Amino acid sequence: MSTLALVGYFEPWWVQVIKAIVVFAVGLQLVPLVLIAERKLLGRFQGRYGPNRVGPYGMLQPLADILKLLTKEQFRPRTSAGLLYALAPMISIMTAVAAFGLIPFGDVQDIFGTKVGLYGVDVSIGPLYLFAFGAIAFYGIMLGGWSSGSKYSFLGAMRGAAQLISYEVSQGLALVGVIITAQTLSLTGIVRAQAGMWYLVPQLAGFLIFLTASFAETNRAPFDLTEADAELVGGYNTEYGGGRFASYYFAEYLNVVVVSGIVTTVFLGGWLLPFGVHPPGWVDPFIVLFKMSLITFLFIWVRATLPRLRYDQLMSFGWRILLPLATLNALVTAIVVVATH
Amino acid sequence: MPAPHDAQPAAGGSGEARATGSTEVPRAGAGAGGARDQGAAGGSSSWDPGGDVIEVLRAPAPGPAKGTWRTFVETLRGLGTVFGRFLEPKVTIEYPEEKTAVYPRFRGRHKLHRFEDTGLEKCVGCSLCAAACPADCIRVVAAENTPEHRVSPGERYAAVYEINMSRCIFCGYCEIACPFDAITMGHDYELSDYDRTDLIFTKEMLLAEPLERTPLRNEGE
Numbered sequence: 256m257s258t259l260a261l262v263g264y265f266e267p268w269w270v271q272v273i274k275a276i277v278v279f280a281v282g283l284q285l286v287p288l289v290l291i292a293e294r295k296l297l298g299r300f301q302g303r304y305g306p307n308r309v310g311p312y313g314m315l316q317p318l319a320d321i322l323k324l325l326t327k328e329q330f331r332p333r334t335s336a337g338l339l340y341a342l343a344p345m346i347s348i349m350t351a352v353a354a355f356g357l358i359p360f361g362d363v364q365d366i367f368g369t370k371v372g373l374y375g376v377d378v379s380i381g382p383l384y385l386f387a388f389g390a391i392a393f394y395g396i397m398l399g400g401w402s403s404g405s406k407y408s409f410l411g412a413m414r415g416a417a418q419l420i421s422y423e424v425s426q427g428l429a430l431v432g433v434i435i436t437a438q439t440l441s442l443t444g445i446v447r448a449q450a451g452m453w454y455l456v457p458q459l460a461g462f463l464i465f466l467t468a469s470f471a472e473t474n475r476a477p478f479d480l481t482e483a484d485a486e487l488v489g490g491y492n493t494e495y496g497g498g499r500f501a502s503y504y505f506a507e508y509l510n511v512v513v514v515s516g517i518v519t520t521v522f523l524g525g526w527l528l529p530f531g532v533h534p535p536g537w538v539d540p541f542i543v544l545f546k547m548s549l550i551t552f553l554f555i556w557v558r559a560t561l562p563r564l565r566y567d568q569l570m571s572f573g574w575r576i577l578l579p580l581a582t583l584n585a586l587v588t589a590i591v592v593v594a595t596h
Numbered sequence: 597m598p599a600p601h602d603a604q605p606a607a608g609g610s611g612e613a614r615a616t617g618s619t620e621v622p623r624a625g626a627g628a629g630g631a632r633d634q635g636a637a638g639g640s641s642s643w644d645p646g647g648d649v650i651e652v653l654r655a656p657a658p659g660p661a662k663g664t665w666r667t668f669v670e671t672l673r674g675l676g677t678v679f680g681r682f683l684e685p686k687v688t689i690e691y692p693e694e695k696t697a698v699y700p701r702f703r704g705r706h707k708l709h710r711f712e713d714t715g716l717e718k719c720v721g722c723s724l725c726a727a728a729c730p731a732d733c734i735r736v737v738a739a740e741n742t743p744e745h746r747v748s749p750g751e752r753y754a755a756v757y758e759i760n761m762s763r764c765i766f767c768g769y770c771e772i773a774c775p776f777d778a779i780t781m782g783h784d785y786e787l788s789d790y791d792r793t794d795l796i797f798t799k800e801m802l803l804a805e806p807l808e809r810t811p812l813r814n815e816g817e
Contacts (some may be wrong), residue, residue, distance in 0.1 A: 300678050303688045463668075560678040561671065576667075 270371055271389075275356070278375040282355045282447040286508045287317035292548075293508075293555050309360075324504075327497035335494065336406030343402060344495065344502035347395030350388040357384060358516035361526045361539030373540055374443065381442035382430050385517065386423065389472065393419045395506065396481065400491035411490030415474065415481035415565065421573035422478075424472035428581035429465035432458050432588035433521050437509035442506045444524030453524035460584045462522045464577060469514040471573065473506065475554055477561035480569060514548035519543055523550075635739035697813035703766045703781040704810065706759055708802040711749070717803070718778035719757060728773035733763035750776075757799035761787050783810040 266274075291306070291314060298305025302316065306313035331340060356375025363372045378384050393416060400412020434440060437448035445454075455462055471478040482490030492503045519525060523546045526539035534542070564572065658666055689696055698704065709718045721738030739755035747753035768781050784806050789795050 295683075299682050299686070302681055302684060302686055303687055304690075307690075556675060556678065560674045576663075 266371060267369070270369060274375060278356045279352060282509055282512065284354055287321070287386030288504055289508045289512060289551055290317040290320070292551065293558075296552070297559055298556045300488065300556070303305035321501060324496075325498050329497045329499065332404055332470065332494050336402040339398050339402035341499070343395050344499045344506070345395075346398065347392055347506035348502045348509070350392035351397065351506040353511060354388045354392075354513045355509060355516070356383055357442060358513065358543075359446060359520060359525055360543045361536060362443065362447075364536040364539075372443070377441055377443045380440050381445070382427070382434065382440060386427055389423060392506070392510070395503075396491045399495065399503065399552070400578075403491075405493035405494050407488045408491050408493045411481045411487045411493065414487075415491055418471055418474070418478065418480060418569060418573075421570060422468040422577070425464055425573065425577040425581040426472055428578070428585050429461045429468060430521065431585040432461040435585070435588050435592050437587040442520050442523075446527065447523055449524040449527060453522065453527070453529070454520050455522045455524075458522065458584075458588070460580065461588070462518070464549060464581045464584060465522070466518060467577060468573075468581075469518065469567070470554070470557065473510045473514050473554075475511065476558035477564050478569060479563060480566060511551060515547040515554070516543070518550050519546040575579055604751070634761060694793055695811055697811040698783050698785065700812060702785075703768045705761070705782045705784040705787060705797070705806075706764075706770065706802055707780050707782040708757065708799060709778055709780065712804065714749070716746065717748045717753060718776045719754045719774075720748050720754045720776060721754040721757075722775065723780055724773040724775065725770035728769040730767060730769060731763045731765045733760040734758070734770060735760075757802065759797045759802065761795040761797055762792055782806065783812065785810065 294316065295305040295313070302490060304313075304315035309319045310313040331337070357378070359372070359374035359377065361373030363370055365371075396415045396419075397412050400410075400415070403409070408485040433454050436454065437445045439445060439448065470476075474481045481487075482492070487493070492500055495503060520543075525546075526542050528534065528542060710716060711718060719737055723736045723738065725734050726732075726734040733759045735756060736754050737756035738752045741747060741751060741753050766781065771780050779802075787795070
């Protein structure tokens with residue numbers, strides 16, 4: 256059997272197990288933080304407090320929300336397709352966590368004599384892996400919408416499908432410029448290649464295109480057409496309730512975290528600090544988390560600012576503006592790289 | 597023709613093409629009567645909307661440069677505006693702890709009054725308030741004052757005075773009808789309860805001072 260992908264650094268099996276648990280646990284903790292941050296910040300952007308009743312400063316609000324959802328009945332519409340209906344949220348959450356495992360939080364560190372890479376896994380096909388799981392995540396939405404047996408769910412899922420396919424192309428092409436410049440597909444390799452200068456500067460166009468496409472990929476405002484409440488009740492998750500809805504919700508916000516992580520890794524230099532500052536290794540994850548929180552803040556800020564696009568505007572923006580720009584960006588980068596080497 | 601402030605005249609633009617594209621509909625600028633005559637003479641079977649047609653003024657479609665400007669620069673301006681709101685103070689009134697201040701003429705829960713010097717009730721049980729009430733929520737049963745048992749300075753007093761707060765519409769007609777200013781609209785607006793019967797306020801409840809004073813605000817605020 257041929258090797259599908261090389262893994263950048265091999266660790267003992269027990270380190271891998273611990274890392275898998277840590278990645279899942281950290282991801283699980285980040286989502287409630289994003290939830291409360293979003294509601295708090297949206298409140299501040301609109302001149303109000305946001306949740307401030309549950310716990311100190313309303314910090315336990317996501318806990319209350321999740322507990323409420325998990326204690327609700329796991330109902331199922333009579334028209335739904337049983338197994339797929341239960342499976343779809345699981346696909347969504349699994350792919351989100353799988354993508355999260357790829358984000359590097361730091362370089363290989365020496366922890367008590369064991370060399371440990373501060374990431375879930377460092378594969379030699381990083382972006383391809385991410386896009387593969389992004390494509391599977393779309394099954395979560397599509398199956399969920401279809402198997403609910405409801406027209407609103409189905410319409411939401413169809414919109415989601417069209418949107419994800421349209422914007423995945425631009426997203427991928429925006430990354431091509433970075434990959435050409437870094438000459439590696441490993442995410443840690445891309446971070447190390449940014450030691451001189453973050454790709455934010457030479458790949459500014461790529462950064463903007465990737466960010467815009469990411470808003471669409473995560474179904475966030477202004478591209479949240481899959482859950483346009485005014486037209487579709489709730490989008491693909493209309494018929495879901497209780498824990499299954501919580502899974503969808505969780506996957507949605509974990510996708511925001513994952514995209515923030517990818518932007519941090521690919522364009523903002525990962526764990527690197529500017530001006531040649533080299534902090535000790537244990538600071539690296541905090542640098543990454545800080546940069547990720549900045550991008551998440553941007554996500555929420557944009558949500559508070561921009562109104563939802565009309566469907567034809569979404570499609571024409573994706574195919575007629577973003578895709579040519581992304582192609583041009585990849586082409587120009589390729590020419591520049593060939594000319595300078 | 598008056599145009600919106602920011603709308604530039606279409607240079608051979610789409611607005612012209614849109615107007616001429618629909619040949620069946622007469623232009624609003626042309627005489628509506630003339631168009632109707634023309635339609636009749638031509639024997640056209642299509643419905644003539646006559647003078648109901650109005651021309652919609654549209655800004656010219658943005659070109660590539662202006663479209664890009666709008667997409668990015670105007671978006672950045674919007675982001676800046678939203679961030680400005682982030683720095684401003686919050687406008688929330690945290691209700692149970694902090695109550696909305698009402699104006700002095702706010703019509704809240706009714707109050708019955710006593711004379712301050714003698715302590716006698718102002719109400720003489722005339723039932724004019726009940727007669728004025730459009731929601732029919734006031735019930736008055738009058739009784740005779742006796743020298744031993746004097747409640748009001750008049751001939752009679754209200755032995756029963758009940759207001760059903762679940763029916764009251766807070767119009768203030770009772771206050772206007774009252775010849776002795778015995779009933780006025782107070783400032784309390786927290787009138788929720790768990791039982792409908794608890795919302796029938798008796799004379800003792802209406803005469804008593806509210807447990808908590810509602811904050812007042814001045815006319816200028």
